[in-house]
Amino acid sequence: MMQISSQDFLLRNDKLPERAKDSKPLILIVEDEEAIVTLLDYNLRSAGYDTIVARDGEEAVDLALTMAPNAILLDWMLPLRSGLEVCRHLRRFPETNDVPIIMLTARSEEQDKLRGLDMGADDYLTKPFSPQELLARLRAVLRRAQPARLKEILVFADIRMDQGSHRVTRGETLIELAPTEFRLLRHFMQFPGRVFSREQLLDTVWGREKEVEPRTVDVHIRRLRKALNGKADSDVIRTVREVGYSLDQP
Amino acid sequence: MMQISSQDFLLRNDKLPERAKDSKPLILIVEDEEAIVTLLDYNLRSAGYDTIVARDGEEAVDLALTMAPNAILLDWMLPLRSGLEVCRHLRRFPETNDVPIIMLTARSEEQDKLRGLDMGADDYLTKPFSPQELLARLRAVLRRAQPARLKEILVFADIRMDQGSHRVTRGETLIELAPTEFRLLRHFMQFPGRVFSREQLLDTVWGREKEVEPRTVDVHIRRLRKALNGKADSDVIRTVREVGYSLDQP
DNA sequence: CAGCGCCGTAACATAATCGTAACATTTACG
DNA sequence: CGTAAATGTTACGATTATGTTACGGCGCTG
Numbered sequence: 041m042m043q044i045s046s047q048d049f050l051l052r053n054d055k056l057p058e059r060a061k062d063s064k065p066l067i068l069i070v071e072d073e074e075a076i077v078t079l080l081d082y083n084l085r086s087a088g089y090d091t092i093v094a095r096d097g098e099e100a101v102d103l104a105l106t107m108a109p110n111a112i113l114l115d116w117m118l119p120l121r122s123g124l125e126v127c128r129h130l131r132r133f134p135e136t137n138d139v140p141i142i143m144l145t146a147r148s149e150e151q152d153k154l155r156g157l158d159m160g161a162d163d164y165l166t167k168p169f170s171p172q173e174l175l176a177r178l179r180a181v182l183r184r185a186q187p188a189r190l191k192e193i194l195v196f197a198d199i200r201m202d203q204g205s206h207r208v209t210r211g212e213t214l215i216e217l218a219p220t221e222f223r224l225l226r227h228f229m230q231f232p233g234r235v236f237s238r239e240q241l242l243d244t245v246w247g248r249e250k251e252v253e254p255r256t257v258d259v260h261i262r263r264l265r266k267a268l269n270g271k272a273d274s275d276v277i278r279t280v281r282e283v284g285y286s287l288d289q290p
Numbered sequence: 291m292m293q294i295s296s297q298d299f300l301l302r303n304d305k306l307p308e309r310a311k312d313s314k315p316l317i318l319i320v321e322d323e324e325a326i327v328t329l330l331d332y333n334l335r336s337a338g339y340d341t342i343v344a345r346d347g348e349e350a351v352d353l354a355l356t357m358a359p360n361a362i363l364l365d366w367m368l369p370l371r372s373g374l375e376v377c378r379h380l381r382r383f384p385e386t387n388d389v390p391i392i393m394l395t396a397r398s399e400e401q402d403k404l405r406g407l408d409m410g411a412d413d414y415l416t417k418p419f420s421p422q423e424l425l426a427r428l429r430a431v432l433r434r435a436q437p438a439r440l441k442e443i444l445v446f447a448d449i450r451m452d453q454g455s456h457r458v459t460r461g462e463t464l465i466e467l468a469p470t471e472f473r474l475l476r477h478f479m480q481f482p483g484r485v486f487s488r489e490q491l492l493d494t495v496w497g498r499e500k501e502v503e504p505r506t507v508d509v510h511i512r513r514l515r516k517a518l519n520g521k522a523d524s525d526v527i528r529t530v531r532e533v534g535y536s537l538d539q540p
Numbered sequence: 541c542a543g544c545g546c547c548g549t550a551a552c553a554t555a556a557t558c559g560t561a562a563c564a565t566t567t568a569c570g
Numbered sequence: 571c572g573t574a575a576a577t578g579t580t581a582c583g584a585t586t587a588t589g590t591t592a593c594g595g596c597g598c599t600g
Contacts, residue, residue, distance in 0.1 A: 129493055129494075132489065132490050132493055133490065204483070205483040205485060206485045206530045206536070218556075219531050219556095219557075219558095219587095220557075220558075252560095255559095255560080255561090256558080258578070259579085259580095261578090262578065262580095263557095279577070279578090281567075281577080282575095282576075469547095470546080502547095502548070502549095503549065505550090505588090506548055506549070508587095509547090509548075510547090510548095511588095511589095512588095512589065512590065512591095513546095529588070531556070531588080532557095
């Protein structure tokens with residue numbers, strides 16, 4: 041079916057995994073003072089990181105979105121958009137929501153620090169700082185950064201959920217889901233095979249603000265089943281009597 | 291429920307395989323005439339490109355999505371799906387939205403050319419052509435290649451936005467947009483298919499200097515829809531309840 | 541300064557979704 | 571088999587989110 045020369049195919053399959061897995065962490069430096077950029081860049085590269093540099097706030101957002109860095113060093117004072125603004129902005133988007141951000145600032149005022157952390161910064165570094173301190177804090181935030189990353193695309197059997205476009209397909213069919221059905225399915229797909237009680241589902245999918253009858257879950261399970269299965273009888277939701285429901289192979 | 295090919299979703303919003311920077315550019319040749327394939331293949335390889343070949347429209351879409359070529363040479367007349375269709379199709383998906391496409395055609399009629407460019411082709415080559423011309427144009431589009439979101443001309447389905455001249459067309463129709471509507475549409479076209487919350491849109495399209503009610507977004511969506519759709523009922527903006535809006539195929 | 545286009549908001553209209561109760565069916569178990 | 575408990579299914583009124591319209595204000599431009 042695919043017409044490609046064997047040479048190409050081998051080449052590509054050789055190269056692809058390499059970059060994905062054991063490449064160096066990429067650090068985005070957001071800083072307009074050339075001297076500091078040079079300093080940071082030199083230290084980070086010496087320590088085995090890859091770096092890219094943004095000179096202003098706009099560029100920072102651009103690069104953060106396109107290059108998917110593993111961490112961001114973000115200067116407080118910037119042209120076009122302040123570091124604070126950039127930080128808040130990045131935190132609004134799923135792609136960058138969980139990238140660790142270390143704020144750099146000339147002042148060490150408590151208030152600024154708190155504001156920075158409020159906006160979603162992970163750590164805080166006061167100029168002047170030693171390269172050792174920088175690297176230590178960087179290692180720390182990178183270490184902590186593991187579990188946050190929710191997958192953008194969830195797959196279970198022939199069901200695909202794309203959280204970016206907010207679409208669900210089963211095989212080749214596009215599935216339309218109401219909001220609660222979507223959240224319910226997402227929760228199941230985040231923990232495939234695991235059984236959840238009605239109470240647990242109410243907690244996680246509904247939230248604990250309003251009291252809802254446990255039996256209401258049944259109704260939404262029914263709606264989700266109907267939407268997912270169409271007319272075929274391949275039910276991916278398993279009822280575990282006395283316990284709850286799980287996403288499971290038919 | 292609509293039917294979509296599984297290939298469409300295979301890589302949707304996933305990261306495409308990233309090739310090492312110093313590898314040769316990969317060119318996808320879409321052409322059913324063997325003689326021309328041979329010619330193109332020989333010339334491209336001599337000039338230092340890697341090539342893969344698709345013999346029909348279906349295969350073209352498949353390979354474009356799975357192999358992430360750096361550019362596509364696309365014949366106008368094809369089995370299964372016309373080059374025009376393939377072009378439009380590829381432009382609908384984020385992964386292939388920004389791959390440069392050069393259309394190949396036997397005829398040099400102005401009208402075809404315009405239609406091709408409307409569908410999102412980057413350039414146009416009339417058979418017979420000299421290898422020199424081919425390579426020159428290829429170099430040109432590769433040089434210009436940029437992520438969709440930084441492109442000067444954005445294309446989604448039959449909508450074209452030229453940021454240089456600040457013009458928007460849908461099919462043959464010129465669309466007049468107020469400034470906010472323009473920025474809103476631009477943002478959607480920079481991230482086709484992606485859902486944005488009202489808050490995110492206020493951040494990116496409005497900017498956060500002044501506080502604006504989230505519901506104001508609805509009104510501008512309405513105005514944009516009205517301007518784009520005319521009287522036809524082909525709405526390219528999808529409402530995702532409780533979440534936001536996205537640019538999407540009708 | 542009058543007219544025009546654009547914007548943000550509130551108010552009202554419409555549509556989608558939700559939660560619940562009531563009834564139907566299945567299951568477990570003696 | 572027969573019964574009780576658990577789950578499946580359905581229909582419907584209430585609620586909420588979104589669609590739509592109209593209006594006043596503001597900044598330009600002629």
